[in-house]
Amino acid sequence: MALRAARDAAIWGGVALAVFVPLIGLQAVQDIRGELRLDTRWPLLVVLVAMVVGGSLVNSLLIAPWRERRGRRVPHENAALARAAAAFGRWFPPFAVGFVIVFPFLALWLTGMQGSVKWIDNFGIQILIYVMLGFGLNIVVGLAGLLDLGYVAFYAVGAYAYALLAKEFGFSFFTLLPLAGILAAFWGIILGFPVLRLRGDYLAIVTLAFGEIIRLVLINWVPVTNGYAGISGIPRPTFFGIPFNASDEGFAAVFGLEFSPIYRGIFLYYIILALALLTAFVTVRLRRLPIGRAWEALREDEIACRSLGIDTTTTKLTAFAIGAMFGGFAGSFFAARQGFISPESFTFMESATIVAIVVLGGMGSQIGVAVAAVAMIGGTELLRELDVLKEVFGREFDPTQYRMLLFGFAMVLIMIWKPRGLISSRAPSVFLKERKAVAGSLVKEGHG
Amino acid sequence: MAEPLLAVRGVKTYYGSIMALKGVDLAVHEGEIVTLIGANGAGKSTLMMTICGNPRAREGRIVFDGRDITALPTHEIARLRIAQSPEGRRIFGRMTVLENLQMGMVAAGRDADPAELDRVLAFFPRLAERIGQRGGTLSGGEQQMLAIARALMSRPRLLLLDEPSLGLAPLIAQAIFDIVRELNRSRGLTVFLVEQNAFHALKLAHRAYVMVNGTITMTGSGRELLERPEVKAAYLEGGRREAATTGH
Ligand SMILES: Nc1ncnc2c1ncn2[C@@H]1O[C@H](COP(=O)(O)OP(=O)(O)O)[C@@H](O)[C@H]1O
Numbered sequence: 001m002a003l004r005a006a007r008d009a010a011i012w013g014g015v016a017l018a019v020f021v022p023l024i025g026l027q028a029v030q031d032i033r034g035e036l037r038l039d040t041r042w043p044l045l046v047v048l049v050a051m052v053v054g055g056s057l058v059n060s061l062l063i064a065p066w067r068e069r070r071g072r073r074v075p076h077e078n079a080a081l082a083r084a085a086a087a088f089g090r091w092f093p094p095f096a097v098g099f100v101i102v103f104p105f106l107a108l109w110l111t112g113m114q115g116s117v118k119w120i121d122n123f124g125i126q127i128l129i130y131v132m133l134g135f136g137l138n139i140v141v142g143l144a145g146l147l148d149l150g151y152v153a154f155y156a157v158g159a160y161a162y163a164l165l166a167k168e169f170g171f172s173f174f175t176l177l178p179l180a181g182i183l184a185a186f187w188g189i190i191l192g193f194p195v196l197r198l199r200g201d202y203l204a205i206v207t208l209a210f211g212e213i214i215r216l217v218l219i220n221w222v223p224v225t226n227g228y229a230g231i232s233g234i235p236r237p238t239f240f241g242i243p244f245n246a247s248d249e250g251f252a253a254v255f256g257l258e259f260s261p262i263y264r265g266i267f268l269y270y271i272i273l274a275l276a277l278l279t280a281f282v283t284v285r286l287r288r289l290p291i292g293r294a295w296e297a298l299r300e301d302e303i304a305c306r307s308l309g310i311d312t313t314t315t316k317l318t319a320f321a322i323g324a325m326f327g328g329f330a331g332s333f334f335a336a337r338q339g340f341i342s343p344e345s346f347t348f349m350e351s352a353t354i355v356a357i358v359v360l361g362g363m364g365s366q367i368g369v370a371v372a373a374v375a376m377i378g379g380t381e382l383l384r385e386l387d388v389l390k391e392v393f394g395r396e397f398d399p400t401q402y403r404m405l406l407f408g409f410a411m412v413l414i415m416i417w418k419p420r421g422l423i424s425s426r427a428p429s430v431f432l433k434e435r436k437a438v439a440g441s442l443v444k445e446g447h448g
Numbered sequence: 449m450a451e452p453l454l455a456v457r458g459v460k461t462y463y464g465s466i467m468a469l470k471g472v473d474l475a476v477h478e479g480e481i482v483t484l485i486g487a488n489g490a491g492k493s494t495l496m497m498t499i500c501g502n503p504r505a506r507e508g509r510i511v512f513d514g515r516d517i518t519a520l521p522t523h524e525i526a527r528l529r530i531a532q533s534p535e536g537r538r539i540f541g542r543m544t545v546l547e548n549l550q551m552g553m554v555a556a557g558r559d560a561d562p563a564e565l566d567r568v569l570a571f572f573p574r575l576a577e578r579i580g581q582r583g584g585t586l587s588g589g590e591q592q593m594l595a596i597a598r599a600l601m602s603r604p605r606l607l608l609l610d611e612p613s614l615g616l617a618p619l620i621a622q623a624i625f626d627i628v629r630e631l632n633r634s635r636g637l638t639v640f641l642v643e644q645n646a647f648h649a650l651k652l653a654h655r656a657y658v659m660v661n662g663t664i665t666m667t668g669s670g671r672e673l674l675e676r677p678e679v680k681a682a683y684l685e686g687g688r689r690e691a692a693t694t695g696h
């Protein structure tokens with residue numbers, strides 16, 4: 001086997017060498033006089049060829065045997081493992097919620113006033129925004145099975161709704177939050193109508209286009225949205241009317257504390273945490289109601305749904321509307337947190353990231369979505385911190401530029417390892433002991 | 449004779465420009481088991497789906513309990529208590545047996561009766577044993593039982609069954625036909641059964657229709673059709689042989 005591995009590696013190395021010599025080893029550059037000169041980059045070439053050879057060796061010596069063993073293994077119910085998984089499912093959510101509740105104080109305690117800004121703002125708030133977006137999209141994609149690639153549109157609607165209304169009319173954040181949600185839900189229904197008959201790839205394409213349309217409108221409707229320049233000076237949320245600034249009426253002064261931006265950070269952290277928990281809670285409740293059950297049935301078989309008396313039109317529209325509403329909430333929070341928004345924040349990349357979070361999380365699993373958001377967004381933020389990479393690849397190396405490459409690589413690996421997402425098992429929404437109660441709720445709700 | 453529960457009159461259904469049903473007339477009376485037999489591609493499933501409004505009849509009328517349902521949306525037809533166990537079962541694979549059954553109650557709307565679960569499960573003890581199991585992990589026969597049980601959850605006035613014996617071992621198929629007979633006897637359930645397995649279907653049914661190429665060519669009592677030489681030649685000899693070979 002070792003011999004075969006060595007032979008494969010040699011072949012791959014040869015191929016890589018042949019391909020990389022003209023592509024990477026040689027580089028045409030213009031010198032100062034404007035003449036073309038041929039530069040060589042042998043060290044880089046050696047590194048890349050070595051990587052290919054190494055990869056081939058790892059594959060044939062480690063990965064291939066592992067896959068073979070895994071393929072041959074008879075799938076069996078491991079009772080202890082199943083029990084451990086069940087215990088994990090029961091204990092992890094409360095533990096995780098407890099952790100995120102104490103997180104800001106933990107960060108303060110461990111890293112101090114200065115250091116914790118990074119952890120609370122860059123990590124905590126940023127991740128929670130995506131957790132919330134993931135939860136919202138999870139209703140549409142994970143539960144109802146409607147692949148929506150334009151979810152960022154609702155995020156944008158929420159953000160611009162808050163920014164414009166707050167600047168024009170001076171309403172407070174908490175007044176505008178529901179309004180932004182309703183507006184986004186309205187746009188969810190607008191999107192829903194034309195795509196009612198579409199499924200799968202076609203639906204994906206139309207929703208993608210919808211996201212782009214919204215972005216282009218934001219760019220071109222300059223009198224209202226200020227185009228590329230965006231909207232700045234968006235009012236920040238206040239603590240029951242007390243602003244977070246250095247003035248005498250500011251939060252720090254009122255409470256007799258020394259001014260620090262960290263208070264606003266902590267406040268925002270708890271707002272987005274509350275919003276994300278609300279989304280999770282509502283989703284859990286909806287899953288047990290006829291409408292939530294109808295979403296999941298819709299994902300499985302639309303024809304069967306209809307023949308069972310489920311109105312698939314309203315079922316789809318409610319999924320779009322409720323998913324969009326949570327996107328709108330997240331959007332207005334985003335605008336309030338940044339104080340500045342522009343169409344650049346609402347590109348297709350955002351939609352793709354959110355879809356990736358939902359798919360990676362396991363389509364429908366809230367724990368999975370939360371874990372995936374932490375991994376993806378936290379991972380991105382961590383990349384910024386990795387100065388080690390600069391030492392290896394040279395000073396100009398900016399790790400965040402390779403973010404997408406690493407994302408893609410990580411996703412391929414995870415999808416090989418867990419093709420149905422991190423948490424692929426679906427928790428039943430009814431159990432026999434509560435069947436009377438659940439059946440009773442079906443009686444009340446005529447709609448399904 | 450009293451008004452039939454379901455009357456199909458001159459129904460023509462098209463797939464694009466291809467006419468799949470070429471003017472079908474058929475009636476099902478309350479309390480009857482009526483079967484429709486015919487070769488693969490005759491249009492049996494198309495008729496069943498047309499009754500449910502998907503696809504729609506381009507010509508003709510479908511009347512249920514004196515009401516014209518030809519133009520009604522599918523989910524509203526289901527709410528008139530026309531339950532269907534469609535071709536290919538179409539159970540919800542990732543949902544548990546219990547959840548599948550509860551989806552069947554949607555059509556009953558306000559009249560849904562939680563106690564129906566126990567009554568339905570009494571007919572399907574195998575499902576009762578597997579109440580928490582995921583639908584997709586059931587055997588073919590159990591999935592078929594689940595599809596029928598799910599349809600029964602709304603206390604239907606008419607049960608449409610599309611090829612319940614498809615792909616099942618003869619013994620299991622027999623068990624399913626026995627359940628249908630029992631449901632009809634004990635609850636007076638009206639059944640419209642589409643089958644290729646003509647021998648069993650004709651033995652079970654009070655009345656039967658034969659469909660060829662989108663038209664009804666023969667009708668009569670189940671026993672009558674069993675004796676007809678044309679039926680024997682076209683549907684029974686082959687059917688028996690098939691049953692004999694799959695039996696081994
Ligand atoms: N969705 C469809 N689109 C186009 N043609 C169809 C469709 N479904 C069925 N057909 C055609 O209609 C005819 C009747 O099919 P079907 O009703 O499924 O037959 P059966 O159930 O009797 O086997 C067949 O010729 C079939 O090819």
Ligand SMILES: [Mg+2]
Pocket residue numbers: 492493494535611
């Ligand atoms: Mg058929």
